[in-house]
Amino acid sequence: MLGRATTHALVGLEPRRVEVEAHIAEGQPSFTIVGLADRACQEAKERVRSGIKSAELAWPGTRVVVNLAPAGLRKEGSAFDLSIALAILAASGQLEPATLRGHAVVGELALDGRLRPVGGVLAVAEGAKRAGLERILCPAESSPEAALAGVDTIPLRHLAEAVSYLRGGSRPPPYVPRVGQCDPRPPPDLADVRGQERARRALELAAAGRHNLLLAGPPGTGKTMLARRLPGILPPLQDAEALEVTRIHSVAGVLNGAASLVCTAPFRAPHHSASAAAVVGGGPGPRPGEASLAHRGVLLLDEFPEFQRPVLEALRQPLEDGTISLARANGRALFPARFQLVATMNLCPCGGRADAQAECSCSPQQLARFRAKLSQALLDRFDLVVTMPRPRSHELAGAPGEGSSEVRRRVVAARSRLECRRPSRSDDADALLDRAVDRLPLSGRGRARVARVAATVAALAGAEEVGSEHVAEALSYRSPRELA
């Protein structure tokens, strides 16, 4: 007897159709899974056997072989449990094999037969839709996510529920998330930052124009505090963006509880000990890294020069073209990574530089080594560079700064202006740019960057045209000579 179920395995973010075939034959009782299944997938044997028994169904007491086809594709993880169980039930005659037709199946089984949510359900559901499957059987918690792909979802809580539905029973009730389960804390507010007017302005420009921002200065001046307030002034994601982000987060398994769609710009801040694989993605799978998780959002690299050099250099590709392409022996995975980079750094190893209250004790050699960590190519990727000096006490005692909501309003307006029509440059502005290239250490790429920032300045000001004053402001955020 043969039973069949359809599911999808993920290669990177790409769903590949997998047929789960179960064959029951005469012979010694045994259970084998073939088809390049990894460890977690092999362990499905125990979960499936216990799950079927817990659902008060019969485990066939003979030889059971499960094949995951195509047999050449690596299968990872526990998302195949439900499809294996249903294929076996169909093969053993406990389900009519025809009922599984037109269904995609995904989910992990618990030993008591309950279903547990898995990562990547959105990508699997999209694969099902593309393959022309109308319905998807998935764990109840994952059903809102699967529904985003536009397929009919059957939310399941238990294996027995799946069997009763397939035997012609009624549809299981829709999933209702528990109240208060998805209450993400609001991002910190800009009103907490006192003083640092120039850095605040740069942050606003960065938000409006999606510019990469480098904050440099002595420790304790609020670089990280300010950087963490960037998500709070970013506009919400557009629908298409939200779907992209949700797909990546789902595959990485970082989707937050019942919140189905990620609507706010993601914010990722890996520690500086992170490996290149953790930041740009990797593993045999391969899995998306922090850079991809920050897609359409912010990647904060705190203490930028402390990151390993390979990590920083690996970021140059995504900073340029917005994707990460990981080549593996059996194919290639493409992860989107169009993030906005925000980095913070001290000006010297001891941190005393540019601090009126401390004296820098670094030797010239130490300083040179510290700066050599940041290649010119990397510094060139920052559109805005701000040195944050230590604020004076009266600045700290001053009134709280402007709150995030007002700033966000301006940012949203500027973004929509930039999206409608990029403002053209006046002759004055062009002349100033040319003069700056002559007088300042500014490369051709630097010029293009200044021009982009100037367009953002103009958009924030609501100007029709980029004037010389906008270029002048943009020029003041260029990378200073001392950092290079």
Place this chain on the structure above:
Amino acid sequence: MSDLALAAFAADTDAHLVDAPRTERYARFRRGFDQRAYLEDLWERGLRFVGRSATEFPPLLRAIHDPPPGLFLRGTGAVESLSATAVAVVGARACSTYGAQVARSLARELAAAGVIVVSGMARGVDGEAHRGALEAGGLTVAVLGCGVDRDYPAAHASLAREIAERGVVVSEYAPGTEPAPWRFPARNRIIAGLARAVVVVEARERSGALITADLALEEGRDVFAVPGEITASLSAGTNGLLRLGAHVLTAARDVLDVLGIEPRPRPRTPLPEGAARRVLDALTAGPATADELVGTIGLSAAELAPALTQLELAGLIAEGDGLYRTVMPGG
């Protein structure tokens, strides 16, 4: 031309030699030394040698009590330029942004007045002095404590190339000589020897720049020091020099007056109007960060930024590590 043989012998034995030693070893070396082949080899590498006894050897340097046997030269500058009026600008390697900016604008002014700027191509003040002179389109001379074919420090390789394009890089040590700590004080006597005056921009209490100043005093050259904050350890050396009676340097004119050189009249740039004028006035009172300017002038950060760029492009202010200050008054 026994100078070249002596210099080559010093390089061979890794010694510092001012006069020919009366040893058998040196006599043997001289007998076997093929001067012509050596010069040809130098020539092929684009290098030159000026012996102490040559007429074009700078007379000021010959006048010091231990002049080098000769100088190896790299670069296109004329040998005679070594004898022109020169001022040495030296200071700390780990200088502050204040020191860097003063060194640069001072060298710029001096070079614009036709003075040759001499320094040691080290990090910090030295490098800034060379850059300032190059910016003004002037000539500059770098004196190394290693062979002229060595780019030391490596970070200044491109600077060395720029200097060599118009000026010269010189050393008393034969090409191929490695930098060694004991060679730098010896190098300083050449810096002092080439210059009519030495300006110390920033120096800690025990600094190589003070050695240069001492050597200059011994040879009767003028010594200038740039005053600094009395609380900053980076200014302890220069303030100490002032206490001992060095000339105070507050503008390039101070040096030029002593040397009897008329500064080139600068085209007076019209002072800016509006916000930029207010910013310039505020900075004349003392250096400030952008946020402090926002506080004192009452402009928003967005209004302040264009004014800062305008002043920077006009060469009236400079920024370093987030601190803006007015550029040293010229002429």
